[in-house]
Amino acid sequence: MVQYIVSRLLWLVPTLLAMALVTFLVMHATPGSPLDPVAEGANPLSPDAQKALAAHYGLDKPLWHQFAIFVSKAVRGDFGFSFVYKTRTVAEILRETFPISLLLGSMALVLAVAGGLTLGILAAVYQNRGWDYISVLLATVGVAVPNFVLAVFLIILFSFVIPLFPTGGWNSPRDWVLPTITLALAPMGIIARFTRASMLEVIRADYTLTARAKGLSEGPVIFKHTLKNALIPVVTLLGPLFAAVGTGSFFVESIFRVPGMGRFFVLSMSGRDYPMIMAVVLTYGVFLAIMNLVVDLTYGVLDPRIRY
Amino acid sequence: MAFSTRASGTDIAPGSPPLADAGSVEAATIGVETARSSSSLWRDAWRRLLRNRLAMAGGIVVVLLALVAIFADVLMPQAYTKTNFGRLNEAPSRDYPLGTDALGRDLLSRMIYGARVSMLVGLGAQFFVVAIGVPVGALSGYLGGRADLVITRFIDVMYAFPRLLFVILVMSMLGAGLFNIFLAIGLTGWVGIARQTRAQVMALKEKEYVDAARGLGAGFVRLLGRHILPNALTPIVVAVTFGIPEAIFTEAALSFIGVGINPPTPSWGQMVGEGQQFIRSYWHLCVFPAIAIAITMLAFTFFGDGVRDALDPKMK
Numbered sequence: 001m002v003q004y005i006v007s008r009l010l011w012l013v014p015t016l017l018a019m020a021l022v023t024f025l026v027m028h029a030t031p032g033s034p035l036d037p038v039a040e041g042a043n044p045l046s047p048d049a050q051k052a053l054a055a056h057y058g059l060d061k062p063l064w065h066q067f068a069i070f071v072s073k074a075v076r077g078d079f080g081f082s083f084v085y086k087t088r089t090v091a092e093i094l095r096e097t098f099p100i101s102l103l104l105g106s107m108a109l110v111l112a113v114a115g116g117l118t119l120g121i122l123a124a125v126y127q128n129r130g131w132d133y134i135s136v137l138l139a140t141v142g143v144a145v146p147n148f149v150l151a152v153f154l155i156i157l158f159s160f161v162i163p164l165f166p167t168g169g170w171n172s173p174r175d176w177v178l179p180t181i182t183l184a185l186a187p188m189g190i191i192a193r194f195t196r197a198s199m200l201e202v203i204r205a206d207y208t209l210t211a212r213a214k215g216l217s218e219g220p221v222i223f224k225h226t227l228k229n230a231l232i233p234v235v236t237l238l239g240p241l242f243a244a245v246g247t248g249s250f251f252v253e254s255i256f257r258v259p260g261m262g263r264f265f266v267l268s269m270s271g272r273d274y275p276m277i278m279a280v281v282l283t284y285g286v287f288l289a290i291m292n293l294v295v296d297l298t299y300g301v302l303d304p305r306i307r308y
Numbered sequence: 309m310a311f312s313t314r315a316s317g318t319d320i321a322p323g324s325p326p327l328a329d330a331g332s333v334e335a336a337t338i339g340v341e342t343a344r345s346s347s348s349l350w351r352d353a354w355r356r357l358l359r360n361r362l363a364m365a366g367g368i369v370v371v372l373l374a375l376v377a378i379f380a381d382v383l384m385p386q387a388y389t390k391t392n393f394g395r396l397n398e399a400p401s402r403d404y405p406l407g408t409d410a411l412g413r414d415l416l417s418r419m420i421y422g423a424r425v426s427m428l429v430g431l432g433a434q435f436f437v438v439a440i441g442v443p444v445g446a447l448s449g450y451l452g453g454r455a456d457l458v459i460t461r462f463i464d465v466m467y468a469f470p471r472l473l474f475v476i477l478v479m480s481m482l483g484a485g486l487f488n489i490f491l492a493i494g495l496t497g498w499v500g501i502a503r504q505t506r507a508q509v510m511a512l513k514e515k516e517y518v519d520a521a522r523g524l525g526a527g528f529v530r531l532l533g534r535h536i537l538p539n540a541l542t543p544i545v546v547a548v549t550f551g552i553p554e555a556i557f558t559e560a561a562l563s564f565i566g567v568g569i570n571p572p573t574p575s576w577g578q579m580v581g582e583g584q585q586f587i588r589s590y591w592h593l594c595v596f597p598a599i600a601i602a603i604t605m606l607a608f609t610f611f612g613d614g615v616r617d618a619l620d621p622k623m624k
Contacts, residue, residue, distance in 0.1 A: 018465045026477050144609040145602045146557050146577075148564055152584055152598040156591065167588065246470060251564060255584055265473075266565050269480055281477075284470050 001300075008293050016285055017071070023281045024067050027274055057083070070278065079279040084268060090279045093264065098283065100170065101253070101260035105245045107176065108183035112241070116188040117234075120195025124203060124230075125222060135192055142189025148251040151182045155255075168257035179256040183248050187241040194237055198230040205229075235299060239292040246284055349542075356618040363614020369607035376420060377427040384417040389572050397590045407592040410582075415592065418574035419600055425575045426556045426604060429489055433555035434548050436494020437501055442544065444498065445505030446532055450513055460506075466499045475558055479567045489568060493555050501547045508540035542619050549615045553608035560601055576601050 045053070054060040057080075058069060073080065079090035119135035126132050142150075158178060159167045169175045202208060203226055211225045250262035257263075261280060268276035357363055376383060385405075392412035400407045406415040448459040466474075474496045482488035512518060513536060521535050560577025562568030569575040576597040583594030 015465060019469060022465075022469075023477065026481050029481050140606065140609060141602075144553065144605040146560055146605065148561070148577075148580060148584070149598045149601045149605075152580060152587065152594050153602075155584075155587055156595065160588075160591070250472070251561065254565065266476075269476060269565075269567070277477075281473060284473060288470065 019285045080275040083273045090275045097261040107180045111184040112187035116191025119192035123196040124199030139189035139192040142185035151255045170258045183252045198233045202226045202230045239295045242291040353618040360614040362610045366607040366610030377424040380424045384420050388417045388421045422574045422576045429559040430552040430556045432490040433493035434551050437497045441498035441501030445502035449506035449509030463499050484570045504543045512536045546616045549612040
């Protein structure tokens with residue numbers, strides 16, 4: 001077990017290095033540079049000024065050297081100054097924005113798991129009846145329709161037609177409702193679909209029949225005997241779901257004006273903010289990898305047959 | 309899609325080498341009698357698809373969208389670039405059925421042309437996904453050994469990337485534009501299909517009929533192209549049917565944040581992205597394209613589910 005965790009953590013190192021390298025190369029292959037003037041269509045900076053700027057940011061060194069410097073600093077959590085917000089370090093900005101994204105993401109994930117499990121169980125228990133159709137329809141809509149489109153519908157419905165929630169901002173818990181729902185719908189749909197399929201399989205298993213035969217009522221049969229076994233394939237999903245929630249938050253954050261990391265990523269993209277882009281990509285990478293590890297460890301708890 | 313599969317089913321003549329036809333993998337893997345007609349897999353699938361009402365409804369919407377995309381030039385009431393600065397941001401009226409945008413352009417015309425953009429992206433991106441993913445997966449599965457190890461490791465690293473993040477990165481490298489969207493989705497989206505192709509090829513290359521073909525002197529290209537890949541087609545077809553809406557989604561998302569289609573070419577995602585900023589004052593700007601995206605995605609999803617269920621009844 002300990003050995004398994006250690007080896008998984010060691011695997012993180014080459015994966016993250018590869019991610020950093022790919023991002024680094026892609027960024028430097030991108031036309032346009034942070035040495036270009038900030039205003040669009042302005043005259044280029046004088047060669048001397050460009051040289052000074054390049055030296056300041058370390059852009060005058062050969063690429064491999066730049067990458068080595070970056071890695072050695074990043075290991076210590078130092079991503080340098082942002083090119084766009086020149087007075088602030090990237091670490092500072094991330095410290096401010098990441099918790100907001102994390103809060104939004106966790107709320108969405110809790111809602112997605114709770115809602116998805118409920119819908120999935122309802123659909124399986126009432127297979128081919130009303131509840132089944134409703135939850136399958138909801139799940140399909142959640143999975144298929146992009147979240148920025150759902151956001152538009154939700155704003156129209158719950159801000160204009162029934163003015164319950166504001167259209168954006170991040171000041172009071174009331175502002176949290178619509179972004180959380182928007183972000184939760186896609187993972188909720190995925191969870192509901194998988195729960196339904198896996199419940200249906202377990203409900204037909206012999207041990208469920210045994211449980212019924214010994215006279216258990218429907219409640220204990222569903223919750224004690226089927227649900228726990230049906231959950232294992234659903235837990236597999238949580239890894240990709242973290243990814244879905246993470247990247248989904250770009251759109252949700254920009255529509256609802258949430259000052260989180262996703263919104264910053266989009267802004268730093270157009271500003272060629274190299275240090276910022278690297279930091280955001282790697283933060284997502286580390287976060288996803290750790291979450292995947294946690295998920296893999298959860299299997300063992302749910303299914304004692306699994307050994308590491 | 310369905311038409312082409314039916315065609316490929318019927319043009320395998322009874323006289324073609326019995327070891328190479330589509331029926332043999334079915335016979336070999338499921339163990340049914342080999343006397344059945346060689347096209348039964350695809351014909352059965354087609355029949356199952358026809359019976360699935362939700363999938364057919366989705367299919368009909370997809371066909372309608374394709375027609376709108378093809379005949380966009382004829383259907384548009386006016387050119388999608390034609391501005392009318394006297395009538396900006398107007399709500400739907402008789403002159404402009406869906407209203408006008410911030411430059412006084414007819415929203416309906418822009419939506420119709422947007423259908424063409426979406427469809428082109430769906431098909432064009434899948435072309436690159438298949439063109440990269442299938443050969444890489446096939447080679448990896450067929451060669452095995454060290455080449456396989458290197459390729460799978462690379463695929464694993466690609467998987468670790470948040471997909472959309474990577475597409476956005478690649479797009480900012482290539483610059484906005486329709487062809488670059490094809491390329492960006494192709495460069496990032498091939499991993500899934502490569503994995504599936506690899507798994508299929510690895511299973512199929514051990515089959516007796518492949519051995520027989522090799523014994524008869526079939527070369528590497530012929531073995532893969534004529535004997536193995538045609539039988540590995542089912543998961544590839546399913547992956548492509550789901551890949552099309554995913555590509556449409558990706559384009560909409562890219563255009564939404566402004567790194568997708570170049571203006572003035574309209575794209576539904578870009579229209580939602582620009583319109584949602586003014587949702588309070590001019591709701592029509594983002595609501596109509598949002599509805600279009602929602603309907604398209606649902607239609608493709610229902611159709612894709614139907615195709616998957618039809619091709620692989622066990623998975624239901």
